[in-house]
Amino acid sequence: DQQVKQNSPSLSVQEGRISILNCDYTNSMFDYFLWYKKYPAEGPTFLISISSIKDKNEDGRFTVFLNKSAKHLSLHIVPSQPGDSAVYFCAASALDSGAGSYQLTFGKGTKLSVIP
């Protein structure tokens, strides 16, 4: 029973174009969402986050959009660069729900390849 779903295992994008990575969740108690980036043989690295009270958060080339009614979030990378090639994980937390609130629940990841 996957509470956080990343339905695209992989995505290829030309350098300079927009990359859009999608994430869906089922648990309505989730109120904080994060994106992590992972290179091979390294641990995940925090990229950007968004609270459920917002619908958009920007940090340089990275923007995360949250649609609470659809239980959907997306990460936009503009413009995409070859160094962005990595696995991207979506993660969610129910910070204020009490029991289980220490956990981050991760999706399976999407492998992004940016082609020069």
Place this chain on the structure above:
Amino acid sequence: GAGVSQSPRYKVAKRGQDVALRCDPISGHVSLFWYQQALGQGPEFLTYFQNEAQLDKSGLPSDRFFAERPEGSVSTLKIQRTQQEDSAVYLCASSPGTWRGSYEQYFGPGTRLTVT
């Protein structure tokens, strides 16, 4: 500065052996998390420490798994009588504040455990 380090990076164990995996968090970080990442999956939460107190161990898959952080810094994840299904990458993450105060987690490179 130094990030989260984990040792060993790779461990091969025969089925039935006990293993101990070490995590050195970033100095001064209050929160420490352990995750298990199976092949092709996202990290799955195992346990959470706030300083030396283990506040959540709901993700530990069985009583063969035990974690400790006796002095509130270094942590050890111990797996007794290893089974083949324990084969995974074990990730440690630390965070500067308490869970509700600091959402970003800094991950180590992980320990890849293979049980033969």
